[in-house]
Amino acid sequence: MIEVDRIHVRFGEGPGAFIALNDVSVTIGESEFFTLLGPSGCGKTTLLRSIAGFIHPNEGAIRLAGQDILSLPPFKRPVNTVFQNYALFPHMTVAENVGFGLEMLGRPRAEVTRTVEEMLALVKMTAMANRRPSELSGGQQQRVALARALAPKPKVLLLDESLSALDLKLRKEMQIELKRLQSETGITFIFVTHDQEEALTMSDRIAVMSAGKIRQIGTPREIYDHPRERFVADFIGDTNFVQAKLFADGTVELPGGARIRASLPKDAVPANRAVTLVIRPEQTVLEQAPEQAQLSGVLENVVYCGTDTHYHLTLTDGARFVVRRQNNPARPVTFEKGQRLGIGFDPQAAQVLEG
Amino acid sequence: MAATQPNTDLVAANRRETRNRWLLLLPAIVILLAAAIGPLIVVVLYSFLVAGDYGGVVWHFSWDGWLGVFTTSDPFDGTLSLADAHISILWRSVKLSALTTLFCLILGFPTAYFIATRPVSQRDGWMLLITIPFWTNLLIRTFAIMGLIRNEGLVNGFLEWLGIIDQPIQMMFTDFAILLGMVYVYLPLMVLPLYASMERLNFSLIEAAYDLYATPFRVLRRVIIPAVKPGVVAGSILVFVPSLGAYVIPRILGGGTQLMLGNLIELQFGQARNWPLGAALSLTLLVMVTAALIVYVRASANEGE
Numbered sequence: 001m002i003e004v005d006r007i008h009v010r011f012g013e014g015p016g017a018f019i020a021l022n023d024v025s026v027t028i029g030e031s032e033f034f035t036l037l038g039p040s041g042c043g044k045t046t047l048l049r050s051i052a053g054f055i056h057p058n059e060g061a062i063r064l065a066g067q068d069i070l071s072l073p074p075f076k077r078p079v080n081t082v083f084q085n086y087a088l089f090p091h092m093t094v095a096e097n098v099g100f101g102l103e104m105l106g107r108p109r110a111e112v113t114r115t116v117e118e119m120l121a122l123v124k125m126t127a128m129a130n131r132r133p134s135e136l137s138g139g140q141q142q143r144v145a146l147a148r149a150l151a152p153k154p155k156v157l158l159l160d161e162s163l164s165a166l167d168l169k170l171r172k173e174m175q176i177e178l179k180r181l182q183s184e185t186g187i188t189f190i191f192v193t194h195d196q197e198e199a200l201t202m203s204d205r206i207a208v209m210s211a212g213k214i215r216q217i218g219t220p221r222e223i224y225d226h227p228r229e230r231f232v233a234d235f236i237g238d239t240n241f242v243q244a245k246l247f248a249d250g251t252v253e254l255p256g257g258a259r260i261r262a263s264l265p266k267d268a269v270p271a272n273r274a275v276t277l278v279i280r281p282e283q284t285v286l287e288q289a290p291e292q293a294q295l296s297g298v299l300e301n302v303v304y305c306g307t308d309t310h311y312h313l314t315l316t317d318g319a320r321f322v323v324r325r326q327n328n329p330a331r332p333v334t335f336e337k338g339q340r341l342g343i344g345f346d347p348q349a350a351q352v353l354e355g
Numbered sequence: 356m357a358a359t360q361p362n363t364d365l366v367a368a369n370r371r372e373t374r375n376r377w378l379l380l381l382p383a384i385v386i387l388l389a390a391a392i393g394p395l396i397v398v399v400l401y402s403f404l405v406a407g408d409y410g411g412v413v414w415h416f417s418w419d420g421w422l423g424v425f426t427t428s429d430p431f432d433g434t435l436s437l438a439d440a441h442i443s444i445l446w447r448s449v450k451l452s453a454l455t456t457l458f459c460l461i462l463g464f465p466t467a468y469f470i471a472t473r474p475v476s477q478r479d480g481w482m483l484l485i486t487i488p489f490w491t492n493l494l495i496r497t498f499a500i501m502g503l504i505r506n507e508g509l510v511n512g513f514l515e516w517l518g519i520i521d522q523p524i525q526m527m528f529t530d531f532a533i534l535l536g537m538v539y540v541y542l543p544l545m546v547l548p549l550y551a552s553m554e555r556l557n558f559s560l561i562e563a564a565y566d567l568y569a570t571p572f573r574v575l576r577r578v579i580i581p582a583v584k585p586g587v588v589a590g591s592i593l594v595f596v597p598s599l600g601a602y603v604i605p606r607i608l609g610g611g612t613q614l615m616l617g618n619l620i621e622l623q624f625g626q627a628r629n630w631p632l633g634a635a636l637s638l639t640l641l642v643m644v645t646a647a648l649i650v651y652v653r654a655s656a657n658e659g660e
C-alpha cells in the first residue's frame with residue numbers, strides 16, 4: 001500500500017548537516033493501524049512530513065499503491081494529516097472546517113454537505129456544527145481535526161502525537177474512538193507517538209525508531225516479547241538485562257551457573273560469546289529456595305504500587321533485577337529485606353540479545 | 356438605628372468613589388474638550404458664517420460656506436453652478452488615496468509576508484529597515500522623490516544615458532508623481548499592521564490547507580487573507596486616511612496644479628481668504644474619514660465574531 005524505500009533526510013548542508021532520517025524503509029499495508037514509536041527527536045515527525053509532502057527526502061522513494069508520490073506536492077497526495085496542534089481554521093465553523101478538503105477537491109455542494117454530516121456524526125460532533133474552533137474544548141477540537149482529515153476519504157491518514165495533548169482520561173477515550181474510526185473507515189492509519197503503552201494497545205504493527213533509524217518493526221507482541229536490540233527492549237516496557245553466555249548447543253549460562261534454553265534471535269548469533277538476556281519483571285516469580293531457581297539474588301527493596309509490588313534484587317554478579325508480583329490480599333507473602341531468594345521464569349520468556 | 360449606620364457609611368463611600376472617579380477622568384475630559392471637541396465646534400461654527408474681506412469671519416449666519424463646497428456663484432448675476440474644480444479635486448483626492456491604498460497593499464503584503472517568514476532573529480532587522488524612512492522629515496523625503504523623477508532627475512537621466520528616451524518624461528506635477536510620493540511615504544504604515552497580523556499567523560494552518568488539497572492560490576485566498584484581514588483593514592485605514600488629507604506631498608510633487616483636498620483647504624484659509632468654505636471643506640474631509648473608519652469598525656467586528 002504505502003512503501004517508504006530507503007529514504008534519507010538531512011537538514012542543512014555539508015559536513016555540519018543533521019541526519020534526521022537515515023536509510024529508513026517501511027512497507028505499510030491496506031487498512032493497517034501502523035505506529036511510529038520512539039523518543040522525542042528520533043525523526044517520527046520528519047518521516048510523517050515526508051509522507052505528507054512537506055519535506056522532500058534527499059534520497060529514496062515513497063510509493064503509494066505502486067505510484068511514486070515524491071514528485072507530488074502535498075495538495076495532490078491522497079494523504080491527510082491530523083496535526084499535533086489540530087490547526088483548525090479559526091475563521092471557519094466546525095462544518096466549514098470539515099468540508100474544506102472536499103470543497104477544494106471540487107465536490108458538488110450536496111455531496112460536501114452530506115459527507116460533513118456523516119463525518120460529524122462519526123466523531124459525535126453534530127451538535128457543534130456551527131461553532132467556531134475557539135468555542136470548543138481540546139478533546140472536541142481533536143475530534144473536528146479527525147473529521148476534517150477523514151472527510152476526503154484519504155488512502156492514508158497521518159496522526160502526529162494526536163493524543164498527547166489530552167489528559168489521561170480523555171486520551172483513553174480517544175484511543176478507543178480512534179480504533180473504532182479506523183476499523184469503520186478501513187483507512188490506513190500511520191500514528192506517531194512517544195508513549196509505548198499507547199503504541200502497544202492500539203497498533204496492528206509498530207516501528208520503533210531511534211536517532212533517525214528504524215530499529216524494529218513488528219506486532220506489539222513481537223516487539224514486546226522478542227525485542228531485537230537492547231534499545232527496543234529498554235524503550236518498551238520495564239526490563240531486566242542479565243549478562244549471560246551463549247553456547248554452541250543453543251543453551252545459555254546464567255550468572256550463578258544455571259543453563260537454560262532461552263528464546264534465540266532470528267538472526268544467528270555466534271556461539272561461545274557474552275550475550276544479554278531480556279527478562280520482563282512481570283514474567284518472573286520469587287521463590288523461597290534460591291538453590292533450585294534459575295537465578296538468585298538478595299532482596300534490597302520492596303515497593304508497593306497498588307495493583308502490584310516491585311521487588312528489587314541484586315544478582316550474584318552485582319546486577320540489579322526487578323521482580324513484579326501482582327498483589328493478592330487473599331494470598332499475602334512476606335519476603336524479608338536482605339534475604340537470599342530464587343528468581344523463576346519460563347526460559348522461553350527470556351530473549352537472547354547479541355552483545 | 357444601629358442597623359442603618361453601616362448603610363449610610365456605604366452610601367457616603369459610594370459617593371466618594373464616584374467623585375474620585377470623576378476627578379481621575381478630569382485630565383482626559385479636559386484634553387478631549389480642548390483638543391478635539393472644542394476646535395471641532397469652532398470649525399462647525401465657522402462653516403456657517405460669512406467670510407471676512409481680509410480673512411477671518413463675520414458673525415452672520417450664512418449657508419455660503421457649505422454651498423461653496425459643491426457650487427460656485429457667478430460673480431456677475433449670482434447664479435449657482437456646480438463647482439467643477441472642487442469636484443475634480445475631491446474626486447482626485449479619493450481616487451489617489453484609494454490607488455495609494457491599493458498599491459501599498461500590493462507592495463506591502465508580500466513584504467510583510469517575507470519578513471514574517473524570516474527566522475525570528477532576523478525579523479527585527481527587516482522591520483527596522485522598513486521604519487528607517489520615518490526617521491527623516493516628510494519634506495525631505497518628498498524632495499528626494501522629486502530628485503528622482505524631475506526632468507533632470509536620476510530616472511530620466513538614467514533612461515537618457517541608456518538611450519531609451521531622448522526627451523525627458525514629464526513625471527513631476529502629475530497625478531503619477533503624487534501617487535508615487537504617497538505610496539512611498541505611507542507604505543510603512545501598511546507593512547506594520549500587516550506584519551503584526553502575519554507574525555501571529557499560525558503557519559500550520561497553511562500546511563493544513565495544503566494537506567487538504569488547496570492549491571497555493573487557494574491557500575492564500577481561503578486561509579492567509581482571512582487570517583490577516585484585521586491587518587489588511589488596519590493598514591488600509593492607516594494609509595487611506597492620511598492620504599485623503601495629504602498636503603505636503605501634492606503641494607510639492609503636484610506643483611500648484613494637481614491639488615488635493617488638503618491643498619484646497621489650505622488655499623481657503625490662505626490666499627482665497629474664505630474661512631467658512633475652508634471650514635466646510637474640512638468637515639467634508641472629516642465626514643469621509645469617519646465613513647472610512649465606520650467601514651473599518653464593521654469589517655473588524657465581522658472578524659471578531
Ligand SMILES: Nc1ncnc2c1ncn2[C@@H]1O[C@H](COP(=O)(O)OP(=O)(O)O)[C@@H](O)[C@H]1O
Nearest residue numbers: 011018020038039040041042043044045046047
Ligand atoms: N527544519 C529542521 N531543521 C533542522 N533540524 C530539524 C528540522 N526539523 C527537525 N529537525 C531535527 O530533526 C530531528 C528529528 O525531528 P522530528 O522528526 O521532529 O522528531 P520527533 O518527531 O521524533 O520528535 C530533531 O533532532 C530535530 O531537531
Ligand SMILES: [Mg+2]
Nearest residue numbers: 044045046161
Ligand atoms: Mg514530533
